[in-house]
Amino acid sequence: MRQITRIGRVVALGGALGGAPVWAQAPPDAAAILDRYVEVTGGRAAYEKHQTEVLTGVVEFPAQGLKGKLVRYSAPPDKEYSILDLEGIGLIESGVNAGAAWEKSVLLGPRVKPGEERDQAIREAHFNQPIEWRKLYQKAATAGLQTVDGEECYEVVLTPPAGKPEHQFYSRKTGLLVRTTMVAASQMGDIEVEVDFADYKGFGGVLFPTRSKQRAGSQELNITVEQVRVNDAIPPERFEPPTDVAAMLRNAAGK
Amino acid sequence: MRTRQPRPGPRLLGAALLGPLFAANLLAQLSASQKQLQVDSFETVWTTIRDKHWDTRPGGLDWQAIHDEYRPQIEKAQTVDQARGVMRAMLARLNQTHFAILAPGVAEDIAGDGGEGTPGFDIRVLDGHVIVTDVKVGGIDLAAAGPGSEVRLGWEVISAGSWDLPVLVEKLRADPAIHEYAVVRAILSRIAGPVGYTKHYVFLDGAGARVPRDVRLQAPRGELAGFGNLPPQHVWFEFRKIGGVGYIRFNEFLDLPRLMPAFGKAIEDCAKCDGLIVDLRGNPGGIGGMAMGMAGWLTDRSDQRLGTMYMRSATLKFFLNPRADAYTGPLAILVDGTSASTSEIFAGGLQDLHRARIFGTRTAGAALPSLIARLPNGDGFQYAVANYISEGGRPLEGNGVTPDVEVRLTRESLLAGHDAVAASAVEWIRQQGKKP
Numbered sequence: 001m002r003q004i005t006r007i008g009r010v011v012a013l014g015g016a017l018g019g020a021p022v023w024a025q026a027p028p029d030a031a032a033i034l035d036r037y038v039e040v041t042g043g044r045a046a047y048e049k050h051q052t053e054v055l056t057g058v059v060e061f062p063a064q065g066l067k068g069k070l071v072r073y074s075a076p077p078d079k080e081y082s083i084l085d086l087e088g089i090g091l092i093e094s095g096v097n098a099g100a101a102w103e104k105s106v107l108l109g110p111r112v113k114p115g116e117e118r119d120q121a122i123r124e125a126h127f128n129q130p131i132e133w134r135k136l137y138q139k140a141a142t143a144g145l146q147t148v149d150g151e152e153c154y155e156v157v158l159t160p161p162a163g164k165p166e167h168q169f170y171s172r173k174t175g176l177l178v179r180t181t182m183v184a185a186s187q188m189g190d191i192e193v194e195v196d197f198a199d200y201k202g203f204g205g206v207l208f209p210t211r212s213k214q215r216a217g218s219q220e221l222n223i224t225v226e227q228v229r230v231n232d233a234i235p236p237e238r239f240e241p242p243t244d245v246a247a248m249l250r251n252a253a254g255k
Numbered sequence: 256m257r258t259r260q261p262r263p264g265p266r267l268l269g270a271a272l273l274g275p276l277f278a279a280n281l282l283a284q285l286s287a288s289q290k291q292l293q294v295d296s297f298e299t300v301w302t303t304i305r306d307k308h309w310d311t312r313p314g315g316l317d318w319q320a321i322h323d324e325y326r327p328q329i330e331k332a333q334t335v336d337q338a339r340g341v342m343r344a345m346l347a348r349l350n351q352t353h354f355a356i357l358a359p360g361v362a363e364d365i366a367g368d369g370g371e372g373t374p375g376f377d378i379r380v381l382d383g384h385v386i387v388t389d390v391k392v393g394g395i396d397l398a399a400a401g402p403g404s405e406v407r408l409g410w411e412v413i414s415a416g417s418w419d420l421p422v423l424v425e426k427l428r429a430d431p432a433i434h435e436y437a438v439v440r441a442i443l444s445r446i447a448g449p450v451g452y453t454k455h456y457v458f459l460d461g462a463g464a465r466v467p468r469d470v471r472l473q474a475p476r477g478e479l480a481g482f483g484n485l486p487p488q489h490v491w492f493e494f495r496k497i498g499g500v501g502y503i504r505f506n507e508f509l510d511l512p513r514l515m516p517a518f519g520k521a522i523e524d525c526a527k528c529d530g531l532i533v534d535l536r537g538n539p540g541g542i543g544g545m546a547m548g549m550a551g552w553l554t555d556r557s558d559q560r561l562g563t564m565y566m567r568s569a570t571l572k573f574f575l576n577p578r579a580d581a582y583t584g585p586l587a588i589l590v591d592g593t594s595a596s597t598s599e600i601f602a603g604g605l606q607d608l609h610r611a612r613i614f615g616t617r618t619a620g621a622a623l624p625s626l627i628a629r630l631p632n633g634d635g636f637q638y639a640v641a642n643y644i645s646e647g648g649r650p651l652e653g654n655g656v657t658p659d660v661e662v663r664l665t666r667e668s669l670l671a672g673h674d675a676v677a678a679s680a681v682e683w684i685r686q687q688g689k690k691p
Binding site for chain 2: 061063064065066087088089090106107108109111187188189190191192215216217244247
């Protein structure tokens with residue numbers, strides 16, 4: 001299952017949310033849209049004050065009636081550890097550290113993510129993504145104006161160095177990220193994923209979308225962020241993979 | 256279905272009385288409002304397939320053209336039977352299983368009147384007869400019960416409460432829309448009832464003598480496990496050794512947090528087994544991912560998959576993730592006509608990968624997730640929402656898994672206390688050990 005991805009970081013500036021559109025005519029340059037997102041969410045300085053984040057929330061699969069608690073630990077440059085305790089399924093852990101991505105579940109056991117799946121996971125784990133998009137994507141282009149749930153949005157196509165492009169939709173009015181669509185690489189194959197973001201709230205001077213609705217294949221899941229603790233001391237071992245995953249990584253490295 | 260109360264006594268009489276009335280109604284001319292219900296039902300069926308079939312051209316057809324062809328026919332239908340015939344004809348054009356219009360009476364026949372209490376024995380329909388195939392379902396060996404209480408393998412069940420089972424079996428088997436799997440489920444719901452209720456059964460023993468029994472229904476075996484919106488189910492897992500052969504059996508692919516570790520522990524305990532048997536007879540499936548997870552304990556090869564599921568919006572590969580301490584010895588999987596869905600994905604995939612040898616009889620051929628909706632006219636509408644192709648390239652839906660070694664349970668062997676299917680698998684495993 002895809003984790004919360006690209007949770008937007010937005011500074012709690014109510015005025016900025018209600019600001020008039022900057023661009024009235026032709027769609028602006030993609031860089032301007034992405035930088036505006038950083039701006040309306042508080043600006044680079046606010047992001048740079050974040051050194052760690054611990055996100056807690058609730059994940060729900062409404063059609064199946066499944067629900068679970070999510071905790072995600074993040075630190076620069078691209079360290080991440082997530083644990084989801086899903087009723088009826090059990091624990092699902094995943095992590096990114098030192099260029100490796102992995103997951104482990106009661107259902108499928110431990111696994112090291114290969115290739116494009118690994119690259120995507122590392123990109124998504126990149127800390128403070130919004131201010132670092134130039135490092136993560138080799139190309140950003142504005143594809144035009146689209147309507148997303150009745151809201152006019154600029155569509156930005158971000159192309160990573162390897163892998164498939166991602167489409168992001170930013171509100172023309174507020175500059176906030178409203179939707180992303182992409183093809184996610186997974187062990188089950190490529191899956192089209194669409195995520196809608198809403199209810200931006202401030203944590204540590206940055207706004208996060210606290211509600212997201214994700215559609216992947218025939219599955220729909222909702223994530224509600226309850227809290228984001230900023231700059232907690234996270235011990236380095238939190239990001240170390242479990243021993244069985246570590247053994248797999250050593251085997252893969254031929255050690 | 257499980258929570259409905261039994262309707263003793265008058266049930267058969269009621270059916271007998273209602274039958275002619277129902278038949279008459281089929282032939283009665285529809286009023287304007289009744290005609291509209293048929294048209295609305297037709298539109299519901301057509302639209303559902305347009306929107307939810309895994310193929311944007313369902314069955315390779317121009318679905319709009321199909322609508323335009325059949326819509327005038329439904330408008331002209333003068334009776335319920337004619338309207339139903341139009342919708343069935345439209346569905347038949349798909350040439351795919353698990354698309355059906357179920358008349359209310361048929362749906363009721365399948366559903367039964369249930370209750371989750373078990374008499375402690377299991378049954379299969381063998382050559383049209385309801386035969387006792389297990390007498391330890393409730394955790395008590397009914398064959399060892401005292402005189403006047405015992406129930407033996409191979410006995411035929413001819414009535415359960417007020418239900419005349421041979422009559423019911425004949426009726427269900429006469430309808431081609433009802434698969435063996437549904438027939439057995441329907442019978443099982445008739446032999447069950449509320450926990451604590453004493454139900455009267457009549458058996459025929461090996462000599463053909465009538466044997467009456469009053470059996471107090473017990474709570475089902477296993478632990479109650481929930482999974483989202485599904486009603487809680489009793490799930491049990493069993494591991495034992497038959498000589499040097501490991502034997503695993505569980506009733507459903509559910510209760511994932513308990514069953515997956517139990518399966519892993521069994522594999523660990525069986526590391527030095529001569530072979531392993533996974534008995535999926537009677538297992539109706541459950542969580543599809545558990546087939547992948549369990550199969551990961553049974554192979555040390557990566558880049559393998561059980562098959563592929565095709566949906567409108569995604570194509571999902573049922574991959575295998577080999578565990579560090581996987582069991583790689585001889586593997587036999589036991590199946591029958593009541594092994595369905597995830598059981599078929601598991602057995603069919605491992606068969607295609609040449610990892611397992613399959614023993615028993617052909618599985619249900621019900622591998623797809625299908626739903627049954629109620630139409631405006633009261634009929635049931637069954638439709639599948641995905642296609643599944645096993646790794647060998649064959650669709651399991653409608654075809655099922657054909658065993659490598661077909662072994663049929665017979666009443667004679669059961670009367671002798673012999674499980675011919677399990678015995679065949681054990682013998683095969685022993686032969687593997689003798690190979691140089």
